[in-house]
Amino acid sequence: MKITLQHVDHIYQEGGVSETAALRDVDLTIDDGELVAVIGHGGSGKSTLALLMAGLYQPSSGTVELTGSKDPEHPFRSVGLVFQYPEQQLFGESVFEEVAFGARNQGTAEDYLPVKVREALEQVGLDPDVMWYRSPFSLSGGQKRRVCIAGVLVMDPQLIILDEPTAGLDEGGRKWIAQLVRRLNEEGRTVVWITHNMAEAAEVARRVIVLKGGRVLLDGPPQQVFSEEETLMSAHLTPPPAARLVRELQRRGWDIEASAVTVEGAAEEILSHLASGKEGGHA
Ligand SMILES: Nc1ncnc2c1ncn2[C@@H]1O[C@H](COP(=O)(O)OP(=O)(O)O)[C@@H](O)[C@H]1O
Ligand SMILES: [Mg+2]
Structure with missing residues (x-):
């Protein structure tokens, strides 16, 4: 969509x-x-x-x-939002009720709800048998997040x-x-x-x-956005460490592409630079 x-x-x-x-x-x-x-x-x-x-x-x-949208009459029903703060989203008495809410709203039949809830909990790595009757508010921060995500996934957005x-x-x-x-x-x-x-x-x-x-x-x-170091700094953002490392090597005279943004990408750039035998020069 x-x-x-x-x-x-x-x-x-x-x-x-x-x-x-x-x-x-x-x-x-x-x-x-x-x-x-x-x-x-x-x-x-x-x-x-x-x-x-x-x-x-x-x-x-x-x-x-x-x-x-598969529901052109109500297109926003095909969008799922996991809120920034689990407290904005959680309200249910139990994890089951919490996750069932969205599916019920979509018109899922009451006897089919447990199947949908079980599936959604499994998708987020929570054991339905352990979680089912627990209050979402009693869970750890990480578990709350997972319940919130399950509550959105159950609607298949x-x-x-x-x-x-x-x-x-x-x-x-x-x-x-x-x-x-x-x-x-x-x-x-x-x-x-x-x-x-x-x-x-x-x-x-x-x-x-x-x-x-x-x-x-x-x-x-990402390669393009994270190369805009000054523009990012103006927004109080710092490019990822791997991107900064590659740029710093470039600044110090290494003739390499400053397009790597991940650790793996930076390793590739460095290894291929070393293999090319160009690392001798000092700027
Ligand atoms: N409900 C609200 N009432 C008044 N101002 C708000 C409200 N929500 C957000 N803001 C203001 O709108 C701006 C953008 O907020 P927000 O979208 O939450 O940004 P972010 O998620 O990037 O932190 C901020 O200045 C924030 O203070
Ligand atoms: Mg925010």
Whole structure:
């Protein structure tokens, strides 16, 4: 499913004393099947963008349009949003109720709900038998996230938006999320992954959108976006360590391409440079 934003402004408390323009003149098209990372400093408008894409907010001006929804009458029902804070999403008395909610809303028959919930919990690596009756509020931060994701996956969204799903998770949790994001995309879903972690964005996404002050500052493949070091710095963002390493070697006189953004990519560049025997020169 494709999403198109045209001239989107979003203003909170319009006309009030605390009026805030969270998004300004945003033009974006995300095509069916894309895997996009959205990055930006706190307050740059990422969550507002997510809420607009999910149809939960209406833009103050401009349009948000979905094409290719399997439910053309209600296209936003094909969008799933995993909220930034699990507390924004969780409300159920039990994990079962929590995850069943979305499926029930979609009209899933009551006796079929347990099957759907079980499937969704398995997709996020939670044991249904252990989780079923537990209160979502009694779970660890990582488990809460997984329940939130299951609550969205149970609706089988064509476009899924995850708003900083790795925040507060340890290394293992972050790796798991990165794998999940990849898998969801491989299953044919369009994925918008909001993150503040440049290395994660570089490794997983094929396109990176950078927001600054509610505007799109950069938009392109990770190699291109992360080479714009100064522009990123102006948005209080630092390119991923691997990209910085390669650029630093280049600055010090190595004749290599500064396009690597991942650790693997940087290793490739360095090894092929060493193999070419060009490392002798000191700048
Ligand atoms: N409900 C709200 N009411 C008023 N201002 C808001 C609200 N939500 C967000 N904002 C403001 O809008 C701007 C963008 O916020 P947000 O979309 O949450 O950014 P991000 O997710 O990148 O941190 C910020 O200045 C924030 O303070
Ligand atoms: Mg946010």
